[in-house]
Amino acid sequence: MKKKGFWLSIVTAVALFVIPTWGLDNTISIMTESGFVPFNDEKDGKAVGLSTEMVQEILKRVGHADTIQVLPWARAVDTLDKKENTAVYSMMRTPKRETLYKWVGPLAELKEVMFAKKGSGLKITSLDDAKKVKSIGVSRESASHQFLTQNGFTNADADGEATGQAKKLMIGRINLWFTAELSGYLIAKDAGVDTAQMEVAYEVNKMVLYMAFNKNTSDEIVKKWQKALDDMKADGTYNKILAKYK
Numbered sequence: 001m002k003k004k005g006f007w008l009s010i011v012t013a014v015a016l017f018v019i020p021t022w023g024l025d026n027t028i029s030i031m032t033e034s035g036f037v038p039f040n041d042e043k044d045g046k047a048v049g050l051s052t053e054m055v056q057e058i059l060k061r062v063g064h065a066d067t068i069q070v071l072p073w074a075r076a077v078d079t080l081d082k083k084e085n086t087a088v089y090s091m092m093r094t095p096k097r098e099t100l101y102k103w104v105g106p107l108a109e110l111k112e113v114m115f116a117k118k119g120s121g122l123k124i125t126s127l128d129d130a131k132k133v134k135s136i137g138v139s140r141e142s143a144s145h146q147f148l149t150q151n152g153f154t155n156a157d158a159d160g161e162a163t164g165q166a167k168k169l170m171i172g173r174i175n176l177w178f179t180a181e182l183s184g185y186l187i188a189k190d191a192g193v194d195t196a197q198m199e200v201a202y203e204v205n206k207m208v209l210y211m212a213f214n215k216n217t218s219d220e221i222v223k224k225w226q227k228a229l230d231d232m233k234a235d236g237t238y239n240k241i242l243a244k245y246k
Contacts (some may be wrong), residue, residue, distance in 0.1 A: 012135045018131040024065040027221065028213070029086045030055065031069050031076035038182050038245050039090045039108055039209060050182065050245045051090040051107045051209060054229070057237060058104075061228040086217045090209035102222045104229060105210030108242070116201035117169055121165070122176070126204035127151060130176060137165035137174035144178045147204070163191035164225065169198070176201060185246050195246065 018159065032052065034042035039051040047068045059066055071079075080088045080101070081085050092110075093103055115128060116122045124130050129151055138145045140158040148156045159165055166188040169177045185195050213222055232238040 011027070016206055025063055025086050026065040026067055028064065028101065028217070029069070029083070030067050031071050031079060031086065031088045032090070033073040033076060035071050038088060039110070040070075046070075049244075053177060053239070053241045053244075054107045055089055055231070057232055057241065058228045061090055063223055075137060080212060080214055084214050087211055087213045087217070089211040091212040092207050093212075099215075100203065101212035101215055102217055103210045104217070104222060104225045105147055107209045107211055108209045110207040110209060111200075111203055112178070112205040113145075113181045113184070113205060114178050114202040115169060115184055115198045116174040117172070118197045118199045120175070120201075122201050124176070127204070130202060131155065133175040135174045135176075137166065137168055137177040139179070144180075144224045148178065149225075154182065162187045166191045166198075167191075168194045178204070181187075181246050228235045 001143065008176075022048065032040040032047050032055075034040065034047075036049070038049055040047060040049040041052075044050065052068065056066060058064075069076075070221065073159055076088050080086050084140060087104075091097070091101075091106055093105070112122060114136065116124070122133065127177045130136060133155060135155050135157040136148065137157045137159060138161045139162045143211075145156060145158055157165075157168070161181050165174065165179070166184070168174045179187070181200065185198075188195050188198060211225070229238075
C-alpha cells in the first residue's frame with residue numbers, strides 16, 4: 001500500500017506540472033523568418049527578437065502554446081497562403097496584401113531615420129535640409145545608400161562597417177547617420193556608443209509590421225489576439241518590450 005501511495009503521489013505531481021501545458025490551445029501554427037533584426041531572428045534554434053517577444057506575450061494572454069517556427073520567408077508565406085490556421089510575422093501591411101490575409105497589429109514599426117549627435121543643433125525638416133549638411137553616414141551598397149543616390153544626395157559617406165558610422169557620428173566626422181532606427185540603436189550599443197547621446201533628427205520613412213493570418217482563420221480568433229495586443233499597449237507591457245531594443 002505504501003508503494004502504491006508513493007507512485008500515486010509521483011503521478012499526481014507530474015500531472016500537476018504537465019496538465020497546464022496540455023490545456024494550452026495550439027490551433028494556430030505561427031511562422032517567422034530569421035535575419036530580420038531586431039524584429040525576428042533565430043538563436044539556438046528558437047525565434048527571438050522584438051516582434052517575437054510581442055507575439056509570445058500575446059500567446060500567453062490568449063492561452064495559446066508557443067508554436068512559432070523559423071522558416072525561410074518564401075516557404076512561410078506559401079504555407080500561409082495555402083493552409084488554414086496559420087500566421088506569419090513580421091509582415092508589412094500593403095494595399096496589395098490587404099484582402100489576402102487577416103491582420104493583428106501593429107506589432108512594431110520599421111523606421112528609416114537620420115540620427116544626429118545629441119545637442120548638435122541640426123534642424124532637419126526635409127530631405128533638402130539633409131542635402132545641405134557636410135556628410136551623411138550610410139552603410140555602403142545598403143538600401144539606404146541606394147536611396148540617397150537615387151534622390152540626388154552628393155554628401156553620402158559610405159562605409160562598409162555599420163559600427164564605424166555610429167562611432168564617426170559621435171566624434172563629429174559625419175553630421176547625420178542614415179539607418180533603420182532600432183537597428184541603429186543596437187549597432188551603436190555593439191560599437192560601445194552611448195545611445196543616449198544619439199537623437200533622431202529626421203524620419204525618412206516608416207513601415208508598419210503586422211502578424212498576418214490565413215484569410216480563412218476565424219474572426220473570433222483574430223479579434224481575441226488583437227485585443228490581447230491592444231491590452232499590452234494599454235497596460236504598458238508593449239512599451240516595456242520595446243524599450244529593450246532602444
